[in-house]
Amino acid sequence: MTDRVPPVVDRLLPTDEARDLLALVEDIARREIVPQAAEEEDAGRFPRELFTLLSEAGLLGLPYPSAYGGGDQPYEIYLQVVEELAAARLTVGLGVSVHTLATYALAAHGTEEQRTAHLPAMLGGGQVGAYCLSEPTSGSDAAALRTRAVRDGDGWIVDGTKAWTTHGGIADFYTVMARTGGEGARGITAFLVPGDAEGLSAAPPERKMGLKGSPTTQVHFDGVRIPDALRIGEEGQGFAIALAALDSGRLGVAACAVGVARAALDEAVAHATVRRQFGRPIADFQGLRFLLADMATRVESGRALYLAAARLRDAGRPFVRQAAMAKLHCTDAAMQVTTDAVQVLGGYGYTADFPVERYLREAKVLQIVEGTNQIQRMVIARHLLGPETR
Incomplete structure (x- = not known):
């Protein structure tokens, strides 16, 4: 038996724009996601082409400002889009949620120059993001992370390993929390790391019981050099x-x-x-x-x-x-x-x-x-x- 298209939810949507948006998402789910969902999950395939389509449709930047390529949508509407996508295939819905999570640091705490330089590609340029906080020895106790960024001239050198990274190995950018100071939460700083940075590599994907189409990996930073222009927020503000x-x-x-x-x-x-x-x-x-x-x-x-x-x-x-x-x-x-x-x-x-x-x-x-x-x-x-x- 093939996957079925879940019925349209009887929603109370505040505007015609929101209704049109959800209708678009329902159509994409019906035509592009559901028919291939079971086969692609069994095969462990990440639907990169689909994420390109979602980006072109403006669905990867919904809760962010239109000035940077976003959709100016409230979270009330954005989350219903995520629900619709997850009902069709969790790899897609969760992938959009993780991309939004990875984009948050720059959108909320970046400088105007950083937002102008990077957000348009992140929100509507076909990119996929990843969020790097957890490590092999620090999961729930995230403030105990060990990945370190050390100043080197006008930049930083990042060394360490992140764990349980959704989109690890395929992401175009990584939002990375690294230790720049002493122990504890106040010694952590946020960085934007390009996916093709020299010294960045991903381990083979974890063999999971479900969500097999969404790659989850360790990400290794071996002397990755990051200019200070890619530091997000102030030093020590990362946590x-x-x-x-x-x-x-x-x-x-x-x-x-x-x-x-x-x-x-x-x-x-x-x-x-x-x-x-x-x-x-x-x-x-x-x-x-x-x-x-x-x-x-x-x-x-x-x-x-x-x-x-x-x-x-x-x-x-x-x-x-x-x-x-x-x-x-x-x-x-x-x-x-x-x-x-x-x-x-x-x-x-x-x-x-x-x-x-x-x-x-x-x-x-x-x-x-x-x-x-x-x-x-x-x-x-x-x-x-x-x-x-x-």
Whole structure:
């Protein structure tokens, strides 16, 4: 059985422009993404040509200013685009979210000269970005990173290894956090590193249980020279920049999770209406009807939560706690919905002939990336109770 196109969501969109944008994305998903999704994921192929198409359509710079080639879209609209793409194929939806994350540092903290020089290519020039924070020995404890940048004349020499880098080895640019000072968060600075920089290399992609079309690698920096003009923000500001980027990035992951859950729900509903047991469709059985109702509620509540956080962000109000809640709830919901979808399909759900087993494998990683759900609970608790006492 081939992947199905998830039905159009009944959205309350604020403008005709937003409605036209979502209609465009739905059309691209239907024509260009869904038909090849299962085959390309099985083969572990990253759809670079598709990202070129998305760039040409203006979908890689939606939440950034049009003055630099962006789309001037609020996060409320941008995230619904991400959901739509993830419902068609998570590699695409998450790829757009990661690219947006990688672009954030320069867009929010770069100088006017830096933005003018680099953002147009990053937002609409067919480029794909990567975000380098985690390392083999520092994941959740990101402030313990060891990659170091040392001043050398009018530039910097970067040495170290980053881990779990989405788009590693294929990215055109890397937003890299490196230590320029002492230990801890205040010794970290952000840099923009070109993908073809001498001394930069990527290890073979990790062999993952899902999301196989999206390359995840270690990235090695062996004496990579970076001019000071590619330093983003002030020295020692990098960790604050990294956390701010992740706050917004978590909303992207939440939207991706809702997309995957929605696709799984649609497949489960379709199967329940055609599969017959004991002389009638299994959709007639109350136990299964209640299960599907719970799945649908998780999808809708997840969307409501990420949109509420997005509206706070768009209004310039604090949204860190709500972003953590959205990431936590939506990814846990996706894990439950995809598990239930496999159960609805029974033995068929456990086979690769149906997409729900892929959705289940993909949902798991969303509970881990851009801050595990245990970290999200820590963030939420600190906003409720203050820092832990020692």
